[in-house]
Amino acid sequence: MKQRKITLTESEIPTHWYNIMADMPNKPLPPLHPATQQPIGPEALAPLFPMELIKQEVSTDQWVEIPDEVRNLYSIWRPTPMFRAYELEKAIGTKSKIYYKYEGVSPAGSHKPNTAIPQAYYNAKEGVKKISTETGAGQWGSSLSFACNLFGIECEVFMVKVSYEGKPYRKVMMNTWGAKVHASPSQLTQAGRSILEKDPNSPGSLGIAISEAVEVAATNEDTKYALGSVLNHVLMHQTIIGLEAKKQLEKAGDYPDIIVAPFGGGSNFAGISFPFLQDNLLHGKKVRAIAVEPTSCPKLTRGVFRYDFGDTVGMTPLLPMYTLGHNFIPSPIHAGGLRYHGAGAIISQLLRDGLIEATSINQIECFEAGVLFSRTEGIIPAPEANHGIAEAIRQAKIADEEGVSKTILFNLCGHGNFDLASYEQFLAGNLVDFEVSQADIEKSIAELTTPTI
Numbered sequence: 001m002k003q004r005k006i007t008l009t010e011s012e013i014p015t016h017w018y019n020i021m022a023d024m025p026n027k028p029l030p031p032l033h034p035a036t037q038q039p040i041g042p043e044a045l046a047p048l049f050p051m052e053l054i055k056q057e058v059s060t061d062q063w064v065e066i067p068d069e070v071r072n073l074y075s076i077w078r079p080t081p082m083f084r085a086y087e088l089e090k091a092i093g094t095k096s097k098i099y100y101k102y103e104g105v106s107p108a109g110s111h112k113p114n115t116a117i118p119q120a121y122y123n124a125k126e127g128v129k130k131i132s133t134e135t136g137a138g139q140w141g142s143s144l145s146f147a148c149n150l151f152g153i154e155c156e157v158f159m160v161k162v163s164y165e166g167k168p169y170r171k172v173m174m175n176t177w178g179a180k181v182h183a184s185p186s187q188l189t190q191a192g193r194s195i196l197e198k199d200p201n202s203p204g205s206l207g208i209a210i211s212e213a214v215e216v217a218a219t220n221e222d223t224k225y226a227l228g229s230v231l232n233h234v235l236m237h238q239t240i241i242g243l244e245a246k247k248q249l250e251k252a253g254d255y256p257d258i259i260v261a262p263f264g265g266g267s268n269f270a271g272i273s274f275p276f277l278q279d280n281l282l283h284g285k286k287v288r289a290i291a292v293e294p295t296s297c298p299k300l301t302r303g304v305f306r307y308d309f310g311d312t313v314g315m316t317p318l319l320p321m322y323t324l325g326h327n328f329i330p331s332p333i334h335a336g337g338l339r340y341h342g343a344g345a346i347i348s349q350l351l352r353d354g355l356i357e358a359t360s361i362n363q364i365e366c367f368e369a370g371v372l373f374s375r376t377e378g379i380i381p382a383p384e385a386n387h388g389i390a391e392a393i394r395q396a397k398i399a400d401e402e403g404v405s406k407t408i409l410f411n412l413c414g415h416g417n418f419d420l421a422s423y424e425q426f427l428a429g430n431l432v433d434f435e436v437s438q439a440d441i442e443k444s445i446a447e448l449t450t451p452t453i
Contacts, residue, residue: 002086007082007248008248013240029453033318045317052126057231066118070118074114074117087377091375096407100411103412110143111238112142119147129154131155132224133225133228134209138167144157149179161184161185162204162332164184164204182212188212189211210227227310228265242273242275246275246276256408259289263358264337264340266346290357291358292360293358294360294387298441300351300358302324302436303322303323305323305352306448307319314326319345322348323342324445337382338384363432363434366383370385385412
């Protein structure tokens, strides 16, 4: 009998997160103050984040211990399973081996609770009563709502309007866990009102929603802010995925040649790849790590590397990143979690140093891959996850053309049970591809007044 599922026991849940900052040959440049454009220290982040998360954000310790209470809550769904995709391999006729780590078994249906739980925990330890945040497709918002409910913290979520209207059951999930959810841009903040004055029909963006959530935290003493991707501590929390995956592949007697994950701000990609990149950095391994973004929001493959704001209005610190410009409004693709204008500082530095790779794939090819995966492996993937599947299939076919067999690992970051409207459109032949023009990218970048690097 073929071993399809590779499992771990609760006792094998990692005890520490891995911090790749300790091993990077070139550390990211420092964040800058949004007004003075001078480097900032940890104290500048205190209005938004609890001190323990600020310490993690600037830490260069290789390992950070996971608190027992967080590990106990992780055990609600962790360790997550890994599968060998035998039926997918057979369907595409490849000689390569394809594995996937399945994060859709969490209560929120994605990898996002891996950081939502510790963020809520550290806020609760410091007596925080309320957390504001943003969400694209709703996976982060639902994850933080779930986590805040566990710790008795009020949660307020600004959800990108196009997803708020197109994914109503994500909103219901958040409400069920006790969160307040607003379509962004909203009339509730100065940031939202300023956007609506310029464009009353704005579909919203993650950058706009971040501006609204940051404003709420910055103007209310009892409120902190939480981010679901991009920042160093968020990426570090997600490494529990790759650390488990290493143990599982070891049990299977295997090791990846190629690691693939979808890319929005970096948490998904970092979570599966960073523990293996450590082997590259310290032990001479040659794993290829490929970040896959949509062609409609291609900051890694077509953006510029410079300082930029993480939000649209310009309230956040300036980060060194690959960006399309903070005013960039991505097309309304169904992979709402990937519709973000910039990349995290760590990911951007790794790409700049040639330590990782990036590619982009259009929406229709991704859904073709997702439907093939669901018909062979049985799980209907989230639209974001389809990007990883599509690239894994591409890499398997390239290996076959070269006459070699590769071991490919991808992160199946969540299920698509709340995204069936997008599959309905695809199956009816009504899904539209979006590819941003070079002129639009150049126009957005030309509007930047932030420091160049």
